[in-house]
Amino acid sequence: YYVNAHGTAPYLSDEGFEFSEDQYFHGGRTYYAHGAQIDNSYDDEMYRSERYGKDFHYKIPARVGKTYKVKLFFAENYWQEEGKRMFNMDINSDRKLTQFDIFAEAGGRHMAITKEYYVTTQQSMIDIHFFIDEHCADNAKVSAICVTEVDEMPADNS
Secondary structure (H helix, E strand, O other): OEEEOOOOOOEEOOOOOEEEOOOOEEOOEEEEOOOOOOEOOOOHHHHHEEEEEOEEEEEEEOOOOOEEEEEEEEEOOOOOOOOOOEEEEEEOOEEEEEEEOHHHHHOOOOEEEEEEEEEEOOOOEEEEEEEOOOOOEOOEEEOEEEEEEEOOOOOOOO
16 A cells, blocks of 8 residues: 555656555645655655644554555655654554654755554554654654555564
8 A cells, every 4th residue: 555645646656656645544634845845755746745633543454464564754844943843653553653853863854754664463454643742742744655565574673
């Protein structure tokens, strides 16, 4: 599954993957950074779009007992300094990001960054939960999500 958050039509990435319009989401709102030039990527269009909010989920269909690679795409298109947006993210109730600051990790505004995780499902979906708590700031956000089935969990799945 390749999902472009806020996307309204399929998008063909520079690597040849077709991202669908925004689907499988529960909650959140959308934003589009018109004309933003995104560094570290050839897919500016994909990184300009986002789903954001204080608490939202993507519930991606999956096969029970299978292993999946979950790749998340981010760019800070609103704030112009560190510490203005920090959020958490769980996959199937397992914390993957804590107080994640896109600006700080990517190295600035309009800079693309990706995060990859591997999960083995115990149910028929992968629940990707973005949220803030009392230690966070502003809203959680994501630009795109890629979930692909893989043969096995990598040895180093940190």
